[in-house]
Amino acid sequence: MLTKRIIPCLDIKNGRTVKGINFLELKDAGDPVELALKYSLEGADELVFLDISATEERRKTLVQLVQKVAQTITIPFTVGGGISSVEDVELLLKNGADKISINSSAVKNPKLISEISKNFGSQCVVVAIDAKLINENWKVHLVGGKVATELDLFDWAKKVEELGAGEILFTSMNNDGTKNGFANEALAQLSKTVNLPIIASGGAGTLQHFEEAFSIGNADAALAASVFHYNEISIPNLKKYLKTAGIPVRIQ
Amino acid sequence: MKMKIAIIDYGAGNIKSIQFALNRLGFEGILTNNPNEICSADKVIFPGVGEASSAMKKLKISGLDKLIPTLKQPVLGICLGMQLMCNHTEESDTKGLGIFDTNVVQFSNLVKVPHMGWNDIKTADEEQFFCRASTGFMYFVHSFYAEICQETIATTHYLTDFSAALQKDNFYGVQFHPEKSGMVGEQILKNFLNL
Numbered sequence: 387m388l389t390k391r392i393i394p395c396l397d398i399k400n401g402r403t404v405k406g407i408n409f410l411e412l413k414d415a416g417d418p419v420e421l422a423l424k425y426s427l428e429g430a431d432e433l434v435f436l437d438i439s440a441t442e443e444r445r446k447t448l449v450q451l452v453q454k455v456a457q458t459i460t461i462p463f464t465v466g467g468g469i470s471s472v473e474d475v476e477l478l479l480k481n482g483a484d485k486i487s488i489n490s491s492a493v494k495n496p497k498l499i500s501e502i503s504k505n506f507g508s509q510c511v512v513v514a515i516d517a518k519l520i521n522e523n524w525k526v527h528l529v530g531g532k533v534a535t536e537l538d539l540f541d542w543a544k545k546v547e548e549l550g551a552g553e554i555l556f557t558s559m560n561n562d563g564t565k566n567g568f569a570n571e572a573l574a575q576l577s578k579t580v581n582l583p584i585i586a587s588g589g590a591g592t593l594q595h596f597e598e599a600f601s602i603g604n605a606d607a608a609l610a611a612s613v614f615h616y617n618e619i620s621i622p623n624l625k626k627y628l629k630t631a632g633i634p635v636r637i638q
Numbered sequence: 639m640k641m642k643i644a645i646i647d648y649g650a651g652n653i654k655s656i657q658f659a660l661n662r663l664g665f666e667g668i669l670t671n672n673p674n675e676i677c678s679a680d681k682v683i684f685p686g687v688g689e690a691s692s693a694m695k696k697l698k699i700s701g702l703d704k705l706i707p708t709l710k711q712p713v714l715g716i717c718l719g720m721q722l723m724c725n726h727t728e729e730s731d732t733k734g735l736g737i738f739d740t741n742v743v744q745f746s747n748l749v750k751v752p753h754m755g756w757n758d759i760k761t762a763d764e765e766q767f768f769c770r771a772s773t774g775f776m777y778f779v780h781s782f783y784a785e786i787c788q789e790t791i792a793t794t795h796y797l798t799d800f801s802a803a804l805q806k807d808n809f810y811g812v813q814f815h816p817e818k819s820g821m822v823g824e825q826i827l828k829n830f831l832n833l
């Protein structure tokens with residue numbers, strides 16, 4: 387049986403793992419290679435590695451760091467941040483990334499999704515969508531959540547599926563950093579809208595929040611950063627909890 | 639003597655991760671599309687991520703489509719590599735190498751596609767090489783699957799049962815990614831290298 391995935395996210399800035407609250411106030415959370423190995427050994431199902439400074443500072447993702455992580459861990463990982471061309475993708479895949487994640491650049495240039503998908507397969511294209519609930523409408527935001535667009539979350543999700551995305555990473559900006567749980571209603575609606583795996587992101591605070599993202603939100607994977615980085619939730623405990631709650635998970 | 643492992647490099651997908659996995663096991667894999675180098679290797683790994691018809695085109699340009707079926711040493715096809723070793727794939731209606739007598743078809747829309755994540759495999763034959771790995775979950779990511787046939791040695795269930803692994807003579811194929819499947823996956827690679 388296909389299991390639900392638990393994905394620690396390593397937000398990278400200047401080679402260190404950082405985590406902010408509501409996308410701001412960045413705090414240092416450790417060495418990314420060390421953390422990647424720790425999570426891999428603890429039973430994380432995948433890793434996401436986001437160079438969060440890349441888009442706004444137009445810096446290319448840290449290729450060397452990607453290679454070091456790839457050499458170290460035995461599970462798949464996704465790299466995002468500052469990717470705006472097929473050449474960027476090729477460089478990352480060549481250095482050991484399994485998937486790439488695009489966000490702002492996909493909105494600015496939707497054709498990028500189909501170009502990457504055609505060249506490397508849809509399985510490696512994760513489209514990350516940051517959205518905020520404004521007046522009962524989920525609006526897509528860009529550049530790490532700083533720039534609002536008129537784009538509707540569900541319309542955009544449908545569009546990226548048509549263009550050849552392999553997976554959607556949905557971050558609710560209303561939930562991110564709050565530790566009050568994932569945006570389960572929007573997640574469930576996303577799963578009805580598209581036939582792609584959905585990664586839930588933003589709001590993890592307790593074991594139960596993860597359970598709800600799967601049982602209510604119907605997510606295929608749940609992503610979190612700070613609860614893992616600051617040892618508030620351990621992955622083995624989380625998986626045990628989920629298994630007891632009847633959620634299929636991989637236990638090593 | 640040091641084992642010579644050739645990883646067929648025909649410009650398809652992420653082959654670096656296979657090289658890294660071999661390094662972790664204490665081996666070295668040579669990325670190559672040179673026929674002499676491939677023929678003289680002790681083990682050949684035929685990876686592949688991406689789209690079937692363009693991968694097949696690349697194989698043809700370097701003549702590897704003719705070479706691979708003639709290899710005598712153990713050959714391991716991974717993911718798209720395994721699919722291209724079958725008769726035919728529905729992906730862009732592409733003819734395969736015809737090593738495994740089965741066809742590759744697309745998952746129905748009744749499930750989310752791609753089939754992405756960790757799923758368990760059931761082995762058909764206890765004596766098979768990778769059954770010596772502890773049973774466990776493997777990492778899959780694919781939208782097409784090989785139908786079950788005589789050469790199926792392990793199955794996985796996603797809406798339907800499909801071939802998780804195939805074997806015919808010296809040819810092995812796995813739909814999942816052993817190089818990305820934690821310790822269990824590494825054990826499978828080790829078993830292959832010990833053949």
